[in-house]
Amino acid sequence: MNLTKPGIEKSRKLEIIIEASQKRFGIYGVEKTSMREIADDLKLSKASLYYYFPDKESLYRAVVEKEQDEFIANISDRINNINEPEQLLLEYVNARLSYFRTLLNLSRLRVETFSGLKPGFTDAINTFREKEKGIIKMIFDKGIRSGKFFIDDTDQMASLFLDLLKGLRIMLLNQKQTLIIEEEEYELLLEKVTSFTNVFIKALKYK
């Protein structure tokens, strides 16, 4: 698609650029992708690309936000279609872990590089966290309404649940030099996360 062609709206152009970057990042990681390569993929001059995104970090952020939105839309959809709150929680952690892998795959960053990027991502991280909490609270509420879960403070309980999940993810990355996980590590993490969720569900059912 020729992005310089008149008649394409700016928002659509941004979308096309983000999709092309998503592809490149997904294959090579953000560190090993240059703005030049993305511009070439789109048959765009580097100057035009920089007109839309002032640097690679802002492009990377846009890709991450797109992935976040997709994850949230996807999971919200399931919430409307699944009735069992236990199953919903298990679906949630499964999808969340898969999203975690997607993000790692886009990044493939050295840990130091990621620490450097982080400050610019704080807002996006916080917004996402709030959305996640909203979803978990929705699942908890569904469980309470159906008489399956007994929770005094859903807000506090949702935070605790997300913190524990995050702890398990971070633990895996903690001793690594690069943010890459192997298939085997992923399987083990998924197992652990599933056991944890089953334990948590039991606790929620206890009056």
Next chain:
Amino acid sequence: MNLTKPGIEKSRKLEIIIEASQKRFGIYGVEKTSMREIADDLKLSKASLYYYFPDKESLYRAVVEKEQDEFIANISDRINNINEPEQLLLEYVNARLSYFRTLLNLSRLRVETFSGLKPGFTDAINTFREKEKGIIKMIFDKGIRSGKFFIDDTDQMASLFLDLLKGLRIMLLNQKQTLIIEEEEYELLLEKVTSFTNVFIKALKYK
């Protein structure tokens, strides 16, 4: 005490050196303590100190191992004196967090320095982990025997419990440059760890 005096056993000498280092590390952190200062505290020549410990890392390791042994002895003692498995678990996580703070306090390391030390510590970390697991399994067994806990696989459950606890600790350090935590952060972590333990206990009580 004059360490060069004849008649003091070598094991007692090591103990004295470790205690002096424990004091210094506890006040200044391992990075800001030199072997010379420890030798001076003991009125020992640097050469004599190096005779017992070839480098600061090995001395630091000996101090950490001493703290580990004290923690394990302390907690094993409580297990014999407390009957309620719920209370025991809560005591355990409380003591474990306090031990975590002690270790951080001895180290006060920059995160990179700690990553550098870690390989040499792997054995000590693994041994400690096994001891921890043994204690948690003992508490679980106590709960099963008294008919309070229902656990199919105590080994797997103890691992999960310790992983989740560790995740919460690591999460706190994750965004830091130095391994130092403030009193306020400690209090928040303790609160979180206590809520988590209560949730876990509920799950264990669920048949």
